[in-house]
Amino acid sequence: MTTATRVPADPWPAPRASGPVRAVVRVPGSKSGTNRALILAAAADGVSRLRGALRSRDTLLMAGALRTLGVGVDTEPSPGATGADWVVRGGLGHGDGGPVAVDCGNAGTVARFTPALAALTRADTRFDGDPQMRERPLTPLLDALRQLGAVIDGDAMPFTIHGKGRVPGGSVTVDASGSSQLISGLLLAAPGYDRGVEVSHVGGRLPSGPYLDMTVTDLRAAGATVEATPASTGRPPVWRVAPGPLRAHDRAIEPDLNSAAPFLAAAVATGGEVLIPDWPEVTTQPGRMLPALLEQMGAHAERTPAGMRVRAGDGLHGLDADLGDVGEAAPVLTALAVLADSPSRLRGIAHLRLHETDRLAALADQLGRLGADITVTEDGLAIRPAPLRGARLDPLADHRLAMTYAVVGLAVPGVTVDDIATTGKTVPEFPAMWAAMLAGPHLASDNTG
Template identity: 60%
Template sequence: MVHAADPSAADWPAPVAEGPVDAAVRLPGSKSLTNRALLLAGVADGPSVVRRALRSRDTELMAAALRALGHDVDSAGDDWVVRPAGAGAAPARDAVDCGLAGTVMRFVPPVAALASGRVGFDGDPHMRTRPIGTLLDALRDLGVALEGGPTLPFVVAGRGSVPGGRVVLDASASSQFVSALLLAGATYDAGVDVVHEGPPVPSLPHLEMTVAMLREHGVDVADPATSGEPDRWRVAPGPVRALDRAIEPDLSNAAPFLALAAATGGRVLVRDWPRTTTQPGDRLREILPLMGAGCELTDEGLVVTGPDELVGLDVDLRDVGELTPVVAALCALASSPSVLRGVAHIRGHETDRITALATELGGLGADVTEREDGLELRPAPLHGGRFRTYADHRMAHAAVVVGAVVPGVEVEDVATTAKTFPGFADVWSGLW
């Protein structure tokens, strides 16, 4: 392999595999599960423990946000203890830093409305471009007092309680708009009755994750699967039971490691892959075989073996948009054309991922066409070059996958992976 430079440097030479990679990796916990678990612990009726919590920038921001609202979060060890302050408590601080964490920007304001006092929200410069206005309008309809918007910064003027009730919104830009309301809904006087009107809601597995976790906390939730009513979710008012929870490995963060097996014709084991899960990253078990890879779920975890020839695919990634960067990287290496569809919403993620992928993969020689809702890629010889990440951890994942088989790929700001996987560059470099 080519030995990697210091990952804190501005441009990081991606390690190149000299042949098929044979490796095993144990992933840190799921960011999506950790931040939902922390938030639910904050509105629960007693102390909760979040075991094997992911320690990353996004989760530290969530813990800090809960502390700002007056909750006690002890994150000193691997197991984080949350002691809720209770509805109507005064905020401990008057500001929440969202950083680049969409879950903090969207999930915390509905809970901040239960505090007795004003709480401001702001974040990194790019966060001021990410969509939040739909959620703010919905909160106003439910009786929350807000100042500012439709983007960061804004202020939630908490009154100690929220009337709640029925609200209609267009969640086609992000399923987090619905999840945010559901996570706080049981603590509102009338609960919440959320109706989506508009194009299909993306990332439905994340919404299903929210519903499943609420039910585990004893919350009464009606969703389309149980009520038969499309695009409607209802949460009844009532207590959120305190719950100790162990966090699964982050399956979306498995994407570059499993893609490494596919790209090099090698074998990679991701340890402790759950047999059943609500995480959208589990869809990798369906996607990678479409490109010729083998997938086997064993007692040790998920094993992916790479094919002799990586083939393209035509796939709708609406429900798993976060996997698009790594899948696009594999498509750029494939021997036949690919079409990635249904991901217009990822233009509003950490960066406009569709344009960013088209630009950066194209800069390495890929034959790629940007579509309104995705990408088309055709076989073309790739070469080294600088791959910008736009402060987006998933873009860095795409870069290292290409760099594993294309010499000379320089990854800008690989340290941005700390958003959900601190130490990613060291783990990646140590695989082969």
């Protein structure tokens, strides 16, 4: 995957930790939860309020896309919480209009969730985005929408959907081995299709399965009837969503557990301890798997009434794990792996080649500038301990890579990061949050010996 040519501003000097990090860090709302909730609220009749939702580039792009499709979306302050309340006045597909244009930026959820809704409007909607977005998997989604009855010009971005006010729906097969969002995008709009939608996955390994669990859970919470049949011998996984109205409702957005990853990793990298408040007891977010993975690297993790507490153990060890369900954590785990005292093998993440950039190649190349010994394998990365030095690193417009470099910088002097502002895709004010973490507030255990 190529990236746009950019002239970077002065790089951000990644702070080196002067000692063990000991802090409480409150992370913003889930991007995945916010954007799914926005989609479902847009398709419902009535007014929904999303409390503590994330306000970042990706969610602002989603809100803008829905406004383009005729949905009322406003924000209000969220007292006592990080983020904002989104107020959504649903009722998609009732107006005439167009042509209109949707800017997807580099947000996969916008590019893959909104086209199926646009087919229900009466507008000609053109979709485009950042140069990187033009290379991310979309063709299987567009092919599936055509099979369901949508009228579309183009096989990749930019493309135009000619909304007719209704979509027949029915059964369709999709190769979603590039992204589970290709299926989620169909399911989220399915209640508005005449016959609903039945989706079967065919092709390679389906990545990030927990995100499909999140989609199913959120659909049911909005009143949809959903059946999910797991894969069995000789049969692919199948999802069925019946036609019917969605109900407007208020919901609280969970903290983004993926965005907690660099802060928890900071505890492990520096021999310290970090608490993430409001960590949900039960969640479909894939980030719920992160504490167990950190434990495999030698850390101690405990969910307490105050939140998730992770503290370093006696050392930082390599990790051998299949990360197919939790690929978003792979970059940060790679940062810890290059600091570990033994080799690591991260598997099941071939799909990371198709994210904001080719994350596997980028991690090997950029962290290689520090002296890291990383080999790209068929489905992941192999990392071996090596002496590290400072260098200037480019996140290639990828928010997860920028946060990864910040983690390495805690332990390696002289790391600088171009375009640290790209973290605003999911974590607004990341540099300020990082600095605040290094400054405290201190945990209660600091005073208990």
